[in-house]
Amino acid sequence: MSDESSKSRTLGDVYRCIYYDPQSTRNSIADELGLSLPTVTNYLNALMEDGLIHMAGSLDSTGGRKANVYNIVQTVRYAIGINISARHLSVVLIDLGVNIIDMARVRKNFEDSEEYYTTMAGMVETLLDTHNISRDLLLGVGIAMPTIFNSDQKTVYYAHVIRIDNNTFSRMASFIPYPILFCNDASAGGMAESRFFPRDKSMTYLSLCASVGGATLHNGEVMIGDFWRSSEFGHMRIHPDGKKCYCGQRGCLDAYCSEKILSSFTEENLGLFFEQLPQNPGFQFVFDEYLEHLALAVINLRMCYDLDIVIGGNVGSYMADHMDALRKKVIRLNPFEKNADFVKACHSKTEACAVGVAMHHINSFVNTIFQ
Numbered sequence: 001m002s003d004e005s006s007k008s009r010t011l012g013d014v015y016r017c018i019y020y021d022p023q024s025t026r027n028s029i030a031d032e033l034g035l036s037l038p039t040v041t042n043y044l045n046a047l048m049e050d051g052l053i054h055m056a057g058s059l060d061s062t063g064g065r066k067a068n069v070y071n072i073v074q075t076v077r078y079a080i081g082i083n084i085s086a087r088h089l090s091v092v093l094i095d096l097g098v099n100i101i102d103m104a105r106v107r108k109n110f111e112d113s114e115e116y117y118t119t120m121a122g123m124v125e126t127l128l129d130t131h132n133i134s135r136d137l138l139l140g141v142g143i144a145m146p147t148i149f150n151s152d153q154k155t156v157y158y159a160h161v162i163r164i165d166n167n168t169f170s171r172m173a174s175f176i177p178y179p180i181l182f183c184n185d186a187s188a189g190g191m192a193e194s195r196f197f198p199r200d201k202s203m204t205y206l207s208l209c210a211s212v213g214g215a216t217l218h219n220g221e222v223m224i225g226d227f228w229r230s231s232e233f234g235h236m237r238i239h240p241d242g243k244k245c246y247c248g249q250r251g252c253l254d255a256y257c258s259e260k261i262l263s264s265f266t267e268e269n270l271g272l273f274f275e276q277l278p279q280n281p282g283f284q285f286v287f288d289e290y291l292e293h294l295a296l297a298v299i300n301l302r303m304c305y306d307l308d309i310v311i312g313g314n315v316g317s318y319m320a321d322h323m324d325a326l327r328k329k330v331i332r333l334n335p336f337e338k339n340a341d342f343v344k345a346c347h348s349k350t351e352a353c354a355v356g357v358a359m360h361h362i363n364s365f366v367n368t369i370f371q
C-alpha cells in the first residue's frame with residue numbers, strides 16, 4: 001500500500017471512530033487507532049476542512065483540562081428509504097446520522113404498474129424538494145419489500161405477499177434516477193434496530209408487521225444464511241396442523257402473530273387497537289391470546305440463539321407497555337431462566353423497514369469513505 005493510500009485509509013478510520021462514538025476526543029481516537037496525538041490532530045483538521053466533522057463540545061478530562069468532543073456533520077449526505085407492503089407505501093428521508101428528516105405514508109395496494117411507480121417516485125422527489133436536498137448529496141434510495149431475494153439481491157426467490165417477478169426491479173429502478181438497492185423488509189427493520197445496540201452485541205429481531213419475519217444481527221451486519229433465507233421466523237411452525245398460513249403450510253407463526261390478527265378489529269388501524277385495548281375486554285382477550293403465541297415464538301428463538309430477542313415491526317412499536325405481560329408468559333416456558341429481561345421492545349418505532357434499508361447506503365458511505 002502506498003504512503004498516500006495508507007494515509008487516506010487512516011483518515012477514513014478517524015472518521016469512522018467519530019461516526020460510531022459521538023463522545024470521541026483526540027485522546028480516545030489516538031488510543032483506539034494507536035496513533036500519536038499530533039497525527040490525530042492533523043487528521044481532525046483535514047476532516048474539519050472538508051466539512052465532515054465539527055467540534056461538538058467538551059468533556060472534563062482527568063488532568064482538569066477540558067477535551068474537545070468531535071461529531072460528524074450529519075447533513076453532508078442523505079438517503080431515502082421506501083417500504084412497500086401489500087397495502088401501504090412509505091418513504092423516509094434520513095441524514096447521515098440516521099435522523100428522520102421527513103416521511104410520507106399512503107394507503108395504496110401494491111401493483112407492478114407504471115401508475116404505482118410514478119406515485120412512489122413522486123413521493124421521493126417531493127421529500128427532496130420540500131427540504132431543498134441537492135441531488136448530489138443523496139447517496140441513494142433503498143427499497144424494502146416482503147420478498148426473499150436470491151443472493152444477487154436483484155432476483156426473487158419467494159414473494160407471496162406482493163406479486164412481483166424478476167423484471168419488477170428494473171421496472172421500478174427506471175422510475176428512480178438514483179443509486180438503488182433492494183432488501184427484505186424484516187432484515188431492514190433489524191438493521192434499523194441494530195444502531196440502538198453496541199456494535200459488538202448480537203441480537204435477534206422479530207418483525208411483526210403485515211407479515212412476520214426477522215433478522216439476526218452480529219457486528220451490525222444481518223446474518224444472511226447459506227441462501228439468504230436466514231431468520232424467516234414467520235414460517236416457524238408453532239402449532240402443527242394449526243391455522244393456514246399464506247405460504248400454504250399450517251401453524252406458522254405468521255398466521256398467529258401478524259399485525260393483521262390485531263388490526264383486523266379496527267379496520268387495519270393498529271394504533272387504534274392499542275388505544276382502545278385498556279377499555280375493551282374483547283380486545284384484551286384477543287391480545288392475551290396473541291401474546292401466548294408470541295411467547296412461544298420468543299422462547300423458541302431464545303433456545304436457538306441465546307441472544308436478546310427484540311419485538312419489532314409495527315406491533316413492536318406498541319409493545320413497551322405490554323412487556324411485563326409477555327415476559328410472564330415467556331418465563332413459564334423457559335426451562336433455564338427465571339427472568340425474561342432478554343425480551344425487549346424495539347427502539348426503532350418509526351418506519352423501521354424504510355429507515356433500515358436507507359441505512360445500507362449510509363453504512364456503505366461510512367465504511368468506504370477515503371478508500
Ligand SMILES: [Zn+2]
Nearest residue numbers: 235245247252
Ligand atoms: Zn407459513
